[in-house]
Amino acid sequence: MIRIDSVTKRYPDGTVAVDRLSLDIPDRSITVLVGPSGCGKTTTLRMINRMVEPSEGTITLDGVDIMKQPVNTLRRSMGYVIQNAGLFQHRTIVDNIATVPRMLGWGKDKARARARELMERVGLDAALAKRYPYQLSGGQQQRVGVARALAADPPVLLMDEPFSAVDPIVRKGLQDELLWIQAELGKTIVFVTHDIDEAVKLGTMVAVMRTGGHLAQFAPPAELLTDPADAFVEDFLGADRGIRRLSFFPSVGLELLTAPIIAVDATAEQIAARDTTDAPYLLVTDLDGKPLGWAEPGELTAGEIRQDQLLSYGRPFIAGTDSLRAALDCAVLSPTGWAVAVDGEGRAAGVVSQQTIGEAIRGAHAERRADGEAGTKADGKTEKAAR
Amino acid sequence: MNVLNYIDAFFSDSAHWQGYDGIPTRVAEHIQYTLEALAIAAAVGLPVGLLTGHTGRGGNTLALIATAGRALPSFGLMVLMFVLLGLGLAPVMIPLVVLAIPPILVTTYEAMRSVAPAPVDAARGMGMAETEILFRVELPVALPLILSGLRSAAIQIVSTATIAAYVSFGGLGRYIVDGLYQRDYEKVVGGATLVAALALVTLGVFWAAGRLSVSRGVRRA
Numbered sequence: 286m287i288r289i290d291s292v293t294k295r296y297p298d299g300t301v302a303v304d305r306l307s308l309d310i311p312d313r314s315i316t317v318l319v320g321p322s323g324c325g326k327t328t329t330l331r332m333i334n335r336m337v338e339p340s341e342g343t344i345t346l347d348g349v350d351i352m353k354q355p356v357n358t359l360r361r362s363m364g365y366v367i368q369n370a371g372l373f374q375h376r377t378i379v380d381n382i383a384t385v386p387r388m389l390g391w392g393k394d395k396a397r398a399r400a401r402e403l404m405e406r407v408g409l410d411a412a413l414a415k416r417y418p419y420q421l422s423g424g425q426q427q428r429v430g431v432a433r434a435l436a437a438d439p440p441v442l443l444m445d446e447p448f449s450a451v452d453p454i455v456r457k458g459l460q461d462e463l464l465w466i467q468a469e470l471g472k473t474i475v476f477v478t479h480d481i482d483e484a485v486k487l488g489t490m491v492a493v494m495r496t497g498g499h500l501a502q503f504a505p506p507a508e509l510l511t512d513p514a515d516a517f518v519e520d521f522l523g524a525d526r527g528i529r530r531l532s533f534f535p536s537v538g539l540e541l542l543t544a545p546i547i548a549v550d551a552t553a554e555q556i557a558a559r560d561t562t563d564a565p566y567l568l569v570t571d572l573d574g575k576p577l578g579w580a581e582p583g584e585l586t587a588g589e590i591r592q593d594q595l596l597s598y599g600r601p602f603i604a605g606t607d608s609l610r611a612a613l614d615c616a617v618l619s620p621t622g623w624a625v626a627v628d629g630e631g632r633a634a635g636v637v638s639q640q641t642i643g644e645a646i647r648g649a650h651a652e653r654r655a656d657g658e659a660g661t662k663a664d665g666k667t668e669k670a671a672r
Numbered sequence: 673m674n675v676l677n678y679i680d681a682f683f684s685d686s687a688h689w690q691g692y693d694g695i696p697t698r699v700a701e702h703i704q705y706t707l708e709a710l711a712i713a714a715a716v717g718l719p720v721g722l723l724t725g726h727t728g729r730g731g732n733t734l735a736l737i738a739t740a741g742r743a744l745p746s747f748g749l750m751v752l753m754f755v756l757l758g759l760g761l762a763p764v765m766i767p768l769v770v771l772a773i774p775p776i777l778v779t780t781y782e783a784m785r786s787v788a789p790a791p792v793d794a795a796r797g798m799g800m801a802e803t804e805i806l807f808r809v810e811l812p813v814a815l816p817l818i819l820s821g822l823r824s825a826a827i828q829i830v831s832t833a834t835i836a837a838y839v840s841f842g843g844l845g846r847y848i849v850d851g852l853y854q855r856d857y858e859k860v861v862g863g864a865t866l867v868a869a870l871a872l873v874t875l876g877v878f879w880a881a882g883r884l885s886v887s888r889g890v891r892r893a
């Protein structure tokens with residue numbers, strides 16, 4: 286565990302970047318430092334690998350004061366990833382990644398083999414190994430930065446806004462990759478960002494900092510969204526905190542209707558039988574059970590159902606796996622107001638109305654409240670539904 | 673008679689190709705002065721430039737020294753040294769070295785300063801020692817600029833080394849000084865042509881050195 290104990294950083298010009306900050310960073314999880322520009326996130330992160338020396342207070346790593354070991358030994362035990370990656374432009378990709386193993390005295394072949402292994406792990410095509418950094422896109426460079434930090438298999442990874450310079454789609458890919466790497470390798474990651482969505486998505490624990498280097502709140506993301514400590518945190522979380530919180534509610538309990546689903550080759554009797562269900566529309570699927578679109582029962586003639594008759598069904602959610610946020614989003618986007626649930630293979634698993642989703646949300650809230658009163662909420666292990 | 677005729681006459685005279693005043697001897701002497709002066713200037717300018725550039729300290733002092741160095745007239749300095757030190761190679765070498773240090777020093781400093789800060793930060797953060805950062809992270813990236821500093825120093829030495837002849841040393845300046853004295857313009861033009869050719873060769877040598885020593889990732893080609 287990394288323990289930051291009432292640490293203050295005063296720069297030579299008098300700026301107090303971090304003010305008596307105390308933070309226990311748990312092992313094998315992602316701790317995100319988030320806050321507005323200039324609130325001391327980078328300073329805090331860089332004090333952990335002694336790129337910045339604290340003015341007061343102590344930082345311990347597994348109980349040992351970080352000031353008590355040689356600085357370069359400490360740094361080699363921590364991967365460090367910065368914005369824009371900071372790759373060595375005169376070295377090929379594979380040699381960039383092999384840097385720390387080479388510093389630790391590994392042979393060239395062994396270090397390169399390790400580098401190639403990491404390229405695969407972070408999703409880089411092996412064909413890029415012999416290229417130079419300028420021949421890579423920003424997103425690819427960032428992946429190389431992550432691979433380089435992981436190369437010597439350090440237990441700790443320090444990341445300072447690693448994904449902020451890439452476009453949103455690439456960023457999402459990098460975030461997913463990081464979550465996957467974390468699940469796989471169990472690193473202790475300290476991640477700095479000023480993007481609250483990124484913090485909520487990646488963090489096991491999120492430390493919200495405010496200007497002047499104060500800690501405003503330290504909590505798991507679901508708790509942050511439920512119970513912001515004060516107006517500053519609430520404001521920082523933004524307007525749609527309620528909607529975003531739904532990411533943490535699984536769609537498992539959602540009651541799905543299967544009656545309004547018919548196949549494209551349905552007979553007249555089948556169509557007529559479905560007409561009696563509660564749903565005002567029928568969901569037509571292809572012969573594999575994959576959704577095609579919505580139609581009003583009266584418009585359908587057996588044997589003559591054509592794609593152009595059907596209303597688009599928007600974006601389906603994966604039953605059980607996706608969160609209530611995804612389900613609600615589907616219902617809101619669907620022209621009929623009904624969301625389509627699919628299984629892992631994309632076959633229609635059922636349909637659900639906005640109203641039912643709304644009831645599920647109210648139910649989930651009530652459950653959380655009851656849990657909170659029972660005192661089981663604060664264990665920091667709120668389960669995260671896939672978002 | 674035009675310049676081309678002078679050149680033609682100078683180079684086709686077989687007497688100019690042999691003996692202690694022959695072209696091979698004079699060219700060899702000239703190259704020797706150049707290499708010696710360049711080596712001494714680099715031995716001073718490179719370490720100081722690399723170190724000040726790496727730490728970022730001493731830039732102002734450096735600029736001051738460089739300006740002072742540039743302001744000293746080479747010929748005057750040589751005469752002064754000749755008066756002070758008497759006959760010898762030192763009065764020739766000192767002005768050449770003084771001439772070459774500023775471009776090497778200043779360009780090396782600037783080259784090191786111009787290295788992007790992010791890779792250096794990353795290197796330090798991964799636990800690289802400062803000397804390793806200097807030689808393995810900054811130098812390879814700063815190399816093209818550093819070479820250009822050495823190149824302009826070398827070119828300046830090649831053209832200025834002609835002054836050695838004024839204090840009875842050899843080199844290509846011999847032809848120019850003697851030619852002027854003897855009113856043998858063929859010799860003057862021949863000497864000047866050789867100096868120009870040597871300067872071009874110097875450019876070629878540095879181009880080749882750049883191709884060999886600068887990483888493709890830095891050259892971006």
Ligand SMILES: Nc1ncnc2c1ncn2[C@@H]1O[C@H](COP(=O)(O)OP(=O)(O)OP(=O)(O)O)[C@@H](O)[C@H]1O
Nearest residue numbers: 296298300302321322323324325326327328329479
């Ligand atoms: N070397 C320095 N000398 C003086 N003041 C500094 C130094 N580095 C940072 N600061 C100041 O300390 C405060 C915190 O800076 P820091 O870089 O930690 O912020 P940050 O939260 O990472 O901001 P951003 O999101 O913009 O990166 C700022 O007011 C900054 O101006």
Ligand SMILES: [Mg+2]
Nearest residue numbers: 326327328445
């Ligand atoms: Mg920062």
